[in-house]
Amino acid sequence: MTALADNYRWEAETEDGRIITTGGDLGGCARIAFVPRRPGLARHDLSGVDLRRRFGRGFIRVMGTRPEEYVHCVVCRGFRFWLSCSNGSALITPEDFELYL
Amino acid sequence: MAATIQIHEMSALATGGDKTSGTVRFKAADDANVDANNPLQVPGAGTDYSYTKKLRPYMEAPPDTQVSNLRWYSDGANGFGTGIGVDAKNIGTTWAANYDSAMSGGSDLFGYDAGSPLDGDGTDTGPFVPADDNSYIGDLIELQMSVASTASNGSLSAETLTLAYDEI
Numbered sequence: 001m002t003a004l005a006d007n008y009r010w011e012a013e014t015e016d017g018r019i020i021t022t023g024g025d026l027g028g029c030a031r032i033a034f035v036p037r038r039p040g041l042a043r044h045d046l047s048g049v050d051l052r053r054r055f056g057r058g059f060i061r062v063m064g065t066r067p068e069e070y071v072h073c074v075v076c077r078g079f080r081f082w083l084s085c086s087n088g089s090a091l092i093t094p095e096d097f098e099l100y101l
Numbered sequence: 102m103a104a105t106i107q108i109h110e111m112s113a114l115a116t117g118g119d120k121t122s123g124t125v126r127f128k129a130a131d132d133a134n135v136d137a138n139n140p141l142q143v144p145g146a147g148t149d150y151s152y153t154k155k156l157r158p159y160m161e162a163p164p165d166t167q168v169s170n171l172r173w174y175s176d177g178a179n180g181f182g183t184g185i186g187v188d189a190k191n192i193g194t195t196w197a198a199n200y201d202s203a204m205s206g207g208s209d210l211f212g213y214d215a216g217s218p219l220d221g222d223g224t225d226t227g228p229f230v231p232a233d234d235n236s237y238i239g240d241l242i243e244l245q246m247s248v249a250s251t252a253s254n255g256s257l258s259a260e261t262l263t264l265a266y267d268e269i
Binding site: 005006022023024054055056057058059060061062063064065066068070100101 | 102103104106107108120121122123124125156165166172174176215216218259260261262263264265266267268269
């Protein structure tokens with residue numbers, strides 16, 4: 001799962017200009033960026049919204065043919081932003097929505 | 102760096118082999134080999150049961166902060182056909198030998214879908230931190246296939262079982 005998850009790196013910038021790259025609390029952050037590490041994946045930036053927290057969600061399988069997946073989630077006031085690490089697509093959902101693939 | 106989590110097929114509480122993206126084969130023998138030996142047979146009457154299988158997540162590489170919220174689920178549709186079922190349950194962290202009599206207390210695996218998953222960390226609750234690297238995390242999940250006399254002979258296509266987890 002590491003290889004898929006690491007298709008993107010993320011960084012958030014606090015309102016006083018500090019850059020953070022670990023942790024889940026985005027309180028006090030002005031923006032968060034997801035920067036692709038592989039060609040063909042889109043960069044995503046979120047700013048001008050009320051950022052609250054972030055996490056990653058991994059999906060691994062046994063049997064069958066469904067591929068593994070890893071998504072980044074940013075919880076904002078009023079919505080969630082989900083980013084697929086396999087293809088760079090993004091999804092906006094209600095703030096309390098849990099994405100399981 | 103993100104964590105690397107694997108799905109292991111267990112032969113003891115903390116001993117198993119990596120089956121991530123691999124196959125767990127229900128069979129009439131207590132082993133993890135994926136081969137044509139010891140197939141389940143359609144009984145003339147009643148129901149035949151496979152040996153149980155036990156799965157558990159393994160932390161192969163640690164997260165920055167923590168892993169939590171372990172959830173198991175199927176696609177919600179039994180594609181194995183008439184007369185064939187799979188039951189599943191969370192057995193916590195108490196190891197017991199696999200068996201081929203009917204599982205008690207299990208529920209239909211295909212009742213556990215993305216909207217209603219099987220909890221994977223109800224006993225070993227986590228969160229699982231970098232100090233848990235190279236160890237088993239969460240609970241044992243026990244599975245068993247049943248074959249009724251109404252089933253058809255032949256090989257089955259695989260069904261997918263997903264383990265989802267959150268990490269920070």
